[in-house]
Amino acid sequence: MTNPKKNLLDYDRLQLEKLFTDFGEQRFRATQAMKWIYGDYQLDFQQFTNFSKTLRDKMAAHFNTAVPELVSEHQSTDGTIKWLLKMDSDNAIETVYIPEKNRGTLCVSSQVGCSLNCTFCATGAQGFNRHLTTAEIIAQVWVAAKQLNHSHKNRRITNVVMMGMGEPLANYERVLPALNIMRDDFGFGFANKRVTVSTSGLVPQIRQLNADADVSLAVSLHAPTDELREQLVPLNKKYNIASLLAACREFVADKKKARITFEYTVIGDVNDGAEQARALTRLLRDIPCKINLIPFNPFPGTRYKSPSAKKVDQFKEICMAAGYICTVRKTRGDDIAAACGQLAGEFMDRTRRSANITKKIPLEVR
Template identity: 75%
Template sequence: MKDAPINLLDYDRQGLEALFLEMGEQRFRASQAMKWIYSEQQLDFAAFSNFSKTLRAQLADDYIAQVPDMISEKVSKDGTVKWLLKVDDVNAVETVYIPEKNRGTLCVSSQVGCTLNCTFCATGAQGFNRHLTTAEIIAQVWVAAKQLGHTAQDRKITNIVMMGMGEPLANYKNVLPALNIMRDDFGFGFANKRVTVSTAGLVPYINQLNQDADVSLAISLHAPYDELRNQLVPLNKKYNIATLLDSCKNFVQNKRKARITIEYTLIDGMNDLPEHAHALGKLLKQLPTKINLIPFNPFPGTAFKQSKPQNIERFKEICMKHGLITTVRKTRGDDIDAACGQLAGDFMDRTRRSATIKKIPLGVVA
């Protein structure tokens, strides 16, 4: 039985160079193939006109260049777009585009569901099925670019954030090549600072990312001390706040001038009191950061409520008095369940809810 064909979107330039060398071709074929796939948005090998007929036939026999089928496209009244993409026969993931006056942000998923089970997140409440492949991750950018008419000359997408479904660093081996393609001149050509990885705090992989990719880092903190964060982000029981912030300090020192984005979801009566704001200010005073306050976005089944507007503003003012750059994220796409914390996709849960963090393969990646 013939093996399933290899999807070329699973490989960054280094991986494609190795692949073409195995085929007896020169390394430059990798950059040519990437230009066809990502710049020209061409998935048909027959159209690769600078490849020989023999090479095109060989590619057609043994390889594919394939992206997921789109199940649906929903457009919010504020212009936010959410795509539901079919990744296999039983699973689909969501990708969100948020247009603003001077930027367009694409929120990309990394897993089918999530194992971390953060209590305020719809994705975690749905469970977990599997990791996305590199091809399924980068294909979200490909599909969005195609739908939006994004080109090198007309860049509708200016920023990419790995903040969709899943914990990106739990799927490190597939996320890293996708990050490389996003930033490669023969891929999508995004500047390093315009690609952001958001994590709930997988410290070993933060340290690894620090060595492997010059990208921006966002931390889903949501609480200023361990007892509270243990309730909101169960991963904190494994890597507490002090350990997490130490890894952030190392990240900043290595990248120089970089600021860590601290994501803090404000939940009514849970983590939005003045005492929490003051504690957060003291906690972050030695770390170059910017705080992104996120009003909690309700989802079916949650008991949490969004903080009152006056409490959000009070929290912001206290943080700023501590000398911290602080902004409030405007809720976008909530009418199509595309706002932060609302992504749920459509998938079969294979995770027992009592077994989450234990199943994440931690440690340094070879």
């Protein structure tokens, strides 16, 4: 049985250099290939005109540059765009672009579904199928950039956030090369601080990310106590708040002006109280950070409800009075199910979690 062709989008520049040298070529071929793929959106080896005909033929025989099929594109009334991308015969994932006045943010997925089962998240409720490959992760940026006519001179995308479907740090070995390509001058050339990895709190991987990549970190906290967080984020049973915040302190310890973004989904009558806001401000007092409040977005089958605007405003005022930068994430793309916590995609759920969503015991209201 012959080995399948290797996808060049699976490799960052250092990995590509090794691949080319192992293939009997010079290291500079790696940067040439990256310029074609990420600079010119060219996937046909025969169009790599600075490669000899012999090398082009050898490349086509051993490698490919496959990107997922674009199944659909939906645009919200507020300009948000959601793309459905086909990963394989049974699976599709969603990628979202959010345009604003001075920035354009691309929300990228890292898994088909999510294995963590956070109880307020549509993706978690749909279950889990598999990790995405590096090629499938970076191809989301490639497809979006091509659709948007993004270039180094026309930067439609200014920020990339690993906040789509899945837990990025649970797929660390494939996410890391994708982060490198995003920030590489011969890739997409995004500034380090404009690439953000969002995690529900995988402590060892947070420490590894700190050692491996200079990127921004967002932490999905959602509760100021272990008791409540364990009900919202089951991962908290393994890595409690104290261990998570210790890793966060290390992450920003030697970085000038670095701040961690703590994401807090505000759920009506669950975690939206004034005392919970005050507890949160006490919890984070020694960590350079900002707080991003996310009003809960309902999805079919959920037992939770949105908070009142009054409660969200009160929560924000308490955080700001304690000296924090605190923002409320504006709901974007909810009319096309592209808002935070609404991404679900289309995939085969190996966990059978989606079949059990209506059987879950309601969360105790505090």
